[in-house]
Amino acid sequence: MALRHAVLAALLDGEYSGYQLAKTFDVGVANFWHALPQQLYAELAKLEKEGLVAGRQVVQETRPNKRLFHVTDAGRAELERFAAATPKPSFIRDDLLVKVQSADLIGTEPVIEQLLERASAAEGKIELLGKLLRQMRGDADEEEFLRHGERIGPYLTGLRGLAFEREHRDWCLRMADVLGERQTTCAER
Structure with a gap:
């Protein structure tokens, strides 16, 4: 998958400025595609040049002007082509x-520290994704939302991200324990 498809998919939900798109990536898309803000701005320029997105200038009185982008029909067709392709x-x-x-x-102590840091970061993402999923479904419970929600694609990718982060947290904690126990056992010998 190229960044272009992730950008096109994110723009399906509406018109976004480059800044808003970067924030959307940070919250919703980052669990399956990482991109720096400068990469997103460069990709928006390419997509606009290719006619897959269109931008319009918004004049603001107290702030700098901004450009808002939306997916064109050609962009939707590109996403449909991408969706139909056999996944790698x-x-x-x-x-x-x-x-x-x-x-x-090479030594376990720094690796144990990094595993614990990664577990902590995963815990933060678990909390963030849980909050985001609750916001998306509103008053509906999950099964109700999955059956009748208006737009479930972002919710489904959020569920995948949540499952990944939980597994990643649990794996990191277990590996830190295993390495710590081995370190203690080796020191006792």
Whole structure:
């Protein structure tokens, strides 16, 4: 998947400025696609040049002018083409896993600290995603929302992000315990 498809999908919910799009990515899209704000601005410019999004200038009196972007019919067609394409398998690329793999040879203490930091960050994301999901479904319970909600795509990706963060937190805590126990056992020998 290219960043372009994530941007197009995010713009399906309405018109956004580059700043608003970056905030949307931080909250809702970041659980499956990471992008820096400057990457988003550059991608918006490319998409507009290709006719997949259209922008319009909004004049503001007390603030700098801004551009709002929305998906064009050509952008929707590109998303439909992307959705119909056979997906590629996903893979993990994580520097912490390289450290864990070599922890028993390079020293476990810094790796344990990083695992605990990562678990704490995952806990923060779990709280944020839980709040976001509750906001999306409003007064409806989850099953009701999944059956009758107006737009469930962002909710479904939020559920995936929540499951990932919970598993990631639990794995990090367990690996920190395993490495800590091994460290203690080795010191006792």
